[in-house]
Amino acid sequence: MLPELATACVCPESPVPPDWGNTLPLLHEIRHALQRLIETGAPSAIDLRALPFGPGDEAQLLAILGQGEVTIAIEALGPTRIWETAYTGVWVVEHCNTEGARIALCIEVTHVPEILLSQPGDLDRALIALDGALAASPADLSGRPQSL
């Protein structure tokens, strides 16, 4: 904040973020999704960008969900950060673009988020690349793995 704003007559924002009431119903939705995962194995996903959050709502929700044991970073078309919350099976998936700006934020209630799985198309390309490496001379194999 600019120092001048601290002494301004009108404070532009309340120093304490108010509770807009959006967190509680969302927590109930996550609870239902978790129960569905347990009973039927069906995963769920909630697009947080589609929800009308007020200032501070998202931070409040993420604070309540907390941080669990797993944190994963993916580098594909910019960074993606995934972490399991303190509630097992409830994951936060944050996609960013190459400039680091967020382009999607989802809650996934699942055993493992889909994007972590190796994709069939990439497996095919990996097999071709590995075959190519094996067909090459031993000297080539001793170096670093060739780019796919």
Next chain:
Amino acid sequence: MATTKTLGEVLRENGVTRRGFLKFCAATASLMALPPSLVPALAAALEKARRPSVIWLSFQECTGCTESLTRSHTPTVEGLILEHISLDYHHTLQAASGDAAEHAREDAMKENFGHYILVVDGSVPLANPGYSTIAGITNRVMLEEAVKGAAAVIAMGTCAAFGGLPGAAPNPTGAVSVGELVKGKPVINVSGCPPVPLVITGVLAQLLTFGTLPALDGYGRPLAFFGQSIHDRCYRRPFYDKGLFAESFDDEGARKGWCLYRLGCKGPMTYNACATMKWNQGTSWPVESGHPCLGCAEPHFWDAGGFYEALSVPTAAIARTATYAAVGGVALGAAMGILGRTTRQKATAQRQPVSVDELEQTP
């Protein structure tokens, strides 16, 4: 020019892995307001999507719609979509000028006849063809020529969709919307002054992905983005339901983030995606910044009364409806929408047309 390569092929040529592609699809699904469960279907459709030709015509406009589009801040999604389309004519963005630019438009129309997407921003003047021309061609003639070979027409921004500011009373140029002139071709209205950047690319993504028109509302706008009112998606809605309103821009209610209805908010009569998609990388939107919604995505918003006048409801009725609100909920928001439309209709009926000469005589 448009090519036969699919989006999947283009992405792989650029070294994008399947995992990266899935991420792209997840972001695009969010962009298109699709539920995350549709990401696999979206991935299958996007994989096969072919590169369309897009011709963008700008008529009576301020270039705000193009500014909005090009200043979207998520290059891995919008950028990929925009790089994938073949933007064959856009006289603000293209390098060519003069005859070369017009030849590019004519060539694109000829080579992609029946398949290109025509995007138009700005209204079309009918009072005098000379009010707005490009390369000596009137807007109306250029539009009618371009529409013949278009697969679909997107009216981008409130000016193109509803006449907008040029069409506001007394409408000196006789401005009309694109939809009033285009017959026999589907017209998708993407209103807003300007439209939300993600909505612009979301509609392009819909056409690119599925090759079908999105479901539209009564004003020809995509329901995915214009299906719910600002009021019903507003995070300040609980304060409306409790009857807690800011009465001025610096009172206790304003500081506490109460409802801006009494400061003229047109949220109850306005349908747009601002409340969820927001602006400036999702940073904020007018209501979050403490300003009432102007209703810029609605027809004749400029003539719907003062921006800072509450929708025309007597004070007593506001108090009464605020009491009902705790019970009525969403239904009340709809009722306010109807009241808003009544205001617009009244304002429209009260227009006093004046001539250009009279305008010039005004001190």
